[in-house]
Amino acid sequence: MRNAAAALGLIGGLLALVMGLVSFGYTEAIYRWGELPNFAEMPAKVDEIRAMSVLAPLLAIAGAAMAPTRALWGGIALALASGGMYWAFGIGFFSIFPVTMCGLAAILALAAGRPDEPKRHF
Numbered sequence: 674m675r676n677a678a679a680a681l682g683l684i685g686g687l688l689a690l691v692m693g694l695v696s697f698g699y700t701e702a703i704y705r706w707g708e709l710p711n712f713a714e715m716p717a718k719v720d721e722i723r724a725m726s727v728l729a730p731l732l733a734i735a736g737a738a739m740a741p742t743r744a745l746w747g748g749i750a751l752a753l754a755s756g757g758m759y760w761a762f763g764i765g766f767f768s769i770f771p772v773t774m775c776g777l778a779a780i781l782a783l784a785a786g787r788p789d790e791p792k793r794h795f
Contacts, residue, residue, distance in 0.1 A: 675741045678782035682737025682751050685774030686730050689758060692767055693726030718761060725761035729754045733775045740782045748782030751775050 700722060703715045716722060736750030755775035762768040 674781045674785045678740040678778045679737045681774050682778035685771045686733030689771040690730040697726040721761040725757045729758045744782045744785040748779045751779035
């Protein structure tokens with residue numbers, strides 16, 4: 674389950690990276706060049722979208738990297754990434770796959786059978 678969490682988290686993180694680049698670029702373009710009525714308008718949650726465009730892919734990729742060895746921390750990072758993307762972007766055509774893949778990876782990482790190795794974190 675840990676390896677599946679790592680694979681799904683990495684795929685979800687890469688999809689979130691693409692979605693984040695497009696979303697941040699869209700809000701920046703609207704900010705610089707203005708809105709086009711009924712075509713390109715500024716979203717209501719600009720700050721949340723910009724923050725999650727940067728943080729969610731980082732959390733998802735880092736959580737996927739931690740999942741095989743530190744499943745608890747990786748699962749928490751993946752859950753935060755999934756929840757953050759849902760909070761900022763909602764569920765739509767472009768966000769359904771990154772949100773659900775990171776969410777499933779978080780469930781798999783948190784439900785991994787064997788406990789983490791008893792090592793110090795520092």
